[in-house]
Amino acid sequence: MTPSTPAALSPGPRLAPPATRMSARQRLVLVLLLTASFTLAVDFSILNVALPAIGDEIGFGLDTLQWVVTSFALCAAGFTLLFGRIGDVLGRRRLFVLGMAVLGIGSLLGGFATTPAVLLIARVLQGMATAAVVPAALSLLTTSFAEGRLREKALGLNGALMAAGFTTGAILGGVLTDLLSWRWAFFLNVPVALAVVVLAPLVVAESRPAHRSRMDVPGAITVTAALLFIVYGLSSAAQTSWTTPLTVGSLVGGAALLVVFGQLERRAQHPLVPIAVLRRSTIAWGNIAGMLAFVTETSLVFLLTLYLQKTLGYSPLMAGLSFAVLGIGTVLGGMVGPLLIGRWGTKTAIVGGFLVQAAATGSLLFLGTTGSSLALLLVATFVGGVANLIVIVGFMVTATAGLTDAEQGLATGLATMSQQVGITLGIPIMSAIVAARVHALGSETGETMLIGVLAAIGVNTALCLVAALAVGLFLKAPSRLMD
Structure with missing residues (x-):
């Protein structure tokens, strides 16, 4: 059953039954917003496989190459809460369109870059665009669909495409680098950004509070x-x-x-962030659950990339293609998630999702040094991808429930920040575990890399179990918070 919002804090009366089907305009809005969100999710990972080629052509050294990723992550995570609040004040559609325009400019600049400085400026612009567009798009989505089944469906599709975009980026980066050039990882964004900038003012209604508050x-x-x-x-x-x-x-x-x-x-x-909002169980524990969902799954992709390339000897392209089943699982999870939430509620869906994800991740502890382990990897990542997206949909629904339209920018800014910090947090933690185990064993070989990866997979599994326990104990239904 979907949690209800008491009338005292509801943005308006809820006497009529909620709509069960999207209107034609809502479908157009959904397609436009999801296209933008998917494109930005792809940008998180599309250059990871291409980094060596970028370094060779542009002139980055080994000690500076990581800034291609870090400059993007810094801006995407660092400015998201600020831009979420700016959208509340100035208008979310306006911020959304401006952010997509900046994405197009930054991507065009990156595609033609010939020096490290120009490429880093392009990545900063892409990161700033992400910090502006993702919370704005999520706010526009939640204000376009009333709380209930339609919003849950829309958030499910959004979560599925965001997670699928991260996986698609890893695959697409390898394909473009091998067959064309890493520059196409930038150029692909330009027509998408241009189309969204032209269509958004025609399709998406402006969304802002009736009264502007001071920043x-x-x-x-x-x-x-x-x-x-x-x-x-x-x-x-x-x-x-x-x-x-x-x-x-x-x-x-x-x-x-x-x-x-x-x-x-x-x-x-x-x-900027009222303390009373952070005290709400749905906001606090919803965002903690979301952060841990992104910490565990995105870092698992990193761990399995190491395993496929360092232990099994796969090429970057083949390693990327191995995650296609994970992408399918995330899309399926985004479709199933709203149905499970509607039947059992967000808390049960999140706890159950984490438990299934823990089981799928834990099964990877049986990976070995031969190609026969690939079947286990494919099945486990598919099941884990479905479960992880159920958690992510539950997190998005929980973290935006029981709030007025005027507070949606704040809620989605917090949710986006949790997502992006989670993506940034997971890989350093798991990388440190792998490095410590490999160092303790003396040298880097396929076997020692496997031991290090398995140690990190064990920690990843434990994090899923801890998350399930914490949400089960501390997350309260939205209706209990609004008394």
Whole structure:
């Protein structure tokens, strides 16, 4: 049963039964928003396989190549909460269109880049566009569909395509690099961005609160700086270690700024993130569940990429194609998720999804050094992909439930931040575990890499179980929070 919102905090009366079918206009809105979200999800991973080719052609050294990924992640995660709130104030459609225009410009610049500086500027523009477009698109989606079955279906499709986009990026990056050029990873965005910029004002209605509130400038600066420090520290850990002064300093500095941000929000007249919102179980535990869902699944893709290439000897292209079944699983999970939520509720769906994901991930502990393990990998990633998307749909529904349209920018900004920090957080953690085990065994071989990967898979499985337990114990239904 879908949780209901009490009339006291509802944006309007709920006397009429909710619609059960999308209108033609809603379908157009959904297609447009999902196209933009899918394109940006692809951008998260499309250059990972192409990094060596980019380094050789543009002139990046081994010590600077990681900035192609880090510059994007810094901006995508660091500015998302700020842009989510800006969308509430200035208009979400306006921010959405502007963000897609910036994406097109950045992608065109990246495709023609001939120096490291120009390529990094392009990646910064893409990251900023992602920080603006993803929460704006999610806000436009939640305000276009009333809370209930249609919103759950729309969020399910959105979650499926976002996760499928991450997987598709890994595959598409290998295909483009091998058959054409890494530059097409940038050029493909340009016609998509142009089409969305032209069509969005014609199809999507503007969405903003009736009364504009003043921006919390000190809070915005502080939380953005905190997220930049934290994401940089996580990215640094992935490239060096968790104990370097730069990594430790960045993480400690980010944590300190978050404490300062909390104090500022308690005193601000128009806070960027009202503390009362963060105290709601649906917001707090919904976002924790979402973050852990992205931590576990995106880092598992990284671990299995290492396994396929370092242990089984697959090429980047073949390793990428091996994740096609994961992409199919995520799409199926996005379709099944809303049905399960409608039948059992978000809490049961999230807990059940994490438990099934834990079982699928745990089965990968039986991977070996021969190609016969590929069948196990394909089945496990398919089942895990379905379960992970059920969790993600449950997270999106939970984290945006029981809020007025005026609060949807804040809710979707928090949800997007959880997603992007989760993507950034998982790989450094799992990479450190693999590196520690391989180092302890003396040298990097196919066998030692397998041992390291299995150790990280064990931790990944444990995180899924801990997440299921925490959500089961602490997540409350939205209706209990609005009394």
